[in-house]
Amino acid sequence: xxADLFGPFRVGEMTLANRMVMAPLTRNRAQADGTxxxxxxxxxxxxxxxxxxxxxxxxxxxxxxxxxxxxxxxxDAQAVSWRRVTDLVHAAGGRxxxxxxxxxxxxxPSLQPGDALxxxxxxxxxxxxxxxxxxxxxxxxxxxxxxxxxxxxxxxFRDAARQAKRAGFDGVEVxxxxxxxxxxxxxxxxxxxxxxxxxxIASRMRLLNEVLDAVCTLWPTGxxxxxxxxxNTFNSMTDSDPxxxxxxxxxxxxxxxxxxxxVLEGDMSTTTRxxxxxxxxxxxxxxxxxxxxxxxxxxQQAIAAGHADLVAFGxxxxxxxxxxxxxxxxxxxxxxxxxxFYTGGDTGYIDxxxxxxxxxxxx
Numbered sequence: 375x376x377a378d379l380f381g382p383f384r385v386g387e388m389t390l391a392n393r394m395v396m397a398p399l400t401r402n403r404a405q406a407d408g409t410x411x412x413x414x415x416x417x418x419x420x421x422x423x424x425x426x427x428x429x430x431x432x433x434x435x436x437x438x439x440x441x442x443x444x445x446x447x448x449x450d451a452q453a454v455s456w457r458r459v460t461d462l463v464h465a466a467g468g469r470x471x472x473x474x475x476x477x478x479x480x481x482x483p484s485l486q487p488g489d490a491l492x493x494x495x496x497x498x499x500x501x502x503x504x505x506x507x508x509x510x511x512x513x514x515x516x517x518x519x520x521x522x523x524x525x526x527x528x529x530x531f532r533d534a535a536r537q538a539k540r541a542g543f544d545g546v547e548v549x550x551x552x553x554x555x556x557x558x559x560x561x562x563x564x565x566x567x568x569x570x571x572x573x574x575i576a577s578r579m580r581l582l583n584e585v586l587d588a589v590c591t592l593w594p595t596g597x598x599x600x601x602x603x604x605x606n607t608f609n610s611m612t613d614s615d616p617x618x619x620x621x622x623x624x625x626x627x628x629x630x631x632x633x634x635x636x637v638l639e640g641d642m643s644t645t646t647r648x649x650x651x652x653x654x655x656x657x658x659x660x661x662x663x664x665x666x667x668x669x670x671x672x673x674q675q676a677i678a679a680g681h682a683d684l685v686a687f688g689x690x691x692x693x694x695x696x697x698x699x700x701x702x703x704x705x706x707x708x709x710x711x712x713x714x715f716y717t718g719g720d721t722g723y724i725d726x727x728x729x730x731x732x733x734x735x736x737x
Contacts, residue, residue, distance in 0.1 A: 386596030440477025553609025
């Protein structure tokens with residue numbers, strides 16, 4: 375297979391039509407009960423020309439919910455509703471994996487069962503405010519998980535992985551980034567534990583390893599990916615040595631034979647990159663997905679140079695359901711309306727036009 379952004383590529387047990395990945399994009403269009411409405415199926419189906427779609431973050435349990443109107447995979451009805459999405463994507467020749475997430479401390483009691491405090495590895499309150507059904511509210515200091523509670527967290531990921539199979543996904547991506555629970559355990563700015571889930575680098579990775587062990591009892595490793603965000607400060611995240619720590623994590627993940635490692639390179643809020651990502655990429659022997667601010671030229675360069683096997687695009691896919699064609703044929707891109715990113719409804723979600731001579735799915 376040629377090193378071409380638009381050529382086919384084999385990822386684990388999946389053959390992709392091209393090397394363009396639609397990045398996970400939370401859009402807050404689900405029902406309040408976490409089920410998927412038909413408009414979400416249309417949205418994903420319109421973008422099925424991507425070689426691989428990574429779904430928006432999917433909470434693995436009611437405890438894992440951190441935002442309003444996000445789709446879950448912890449109830450049978452949710453899995454059944456996701457089938458509308460996967461069926462449309464597959465009918466259009468695409469591939470889609472579910473991104474499994476537990477928000478941890480990035481939540482609020484109003485979003486938690488019984489108005490409980492959100493959980494975390496340690497009692498470290500994030501800066502800022504939570505998005506809730508009644509508006510923005512200050513984050514609270516989370517409740518540290520007791521060691522005896524952690525097997526239940528692992529079980530939540532395992533059960534969600536089972537529901538992802540029922541929903542017809544092609545695989546799953548374990549979300550270990552962006553300041554959510556698994557990332558909170560990985561980075562020492564949020565993990566102050568002194569037990570076997572904290573302290574040294576190997577201990578901080580223990581929960582992620584246990585989650586992967588559980589998920590891989592249901593899915594072959596060639597259909598399981600992991601997302602990490604080594605230096606992203608989103609959700610008040612810090613780490614004392616992201617270069618050393620995440621090279622270690624990448625090397626350890628490499629031994630698992632996973633489908634891919636999905637890396638957000640740098641910080642979402644800036645183009646600055648303090649981590650040596652080629653070194654991190656070299657530490658992982660499998661398929662490497664590069665993410666964060668890539669345009670067509672940078673993506674082609676990364677593929678040609680061997681820095682990345684696949685490149686994920688986020689915002690361009692919002693406004694360009696036919697992004698693959700537009701990039702391949704040098705067509706102009708539509709500009710997204712950021713005011714409609716999280717407002718719900720069809721506007722700014724399924725009404726972006728395809729370039730002339732290509733039909734769009736309709737609601």
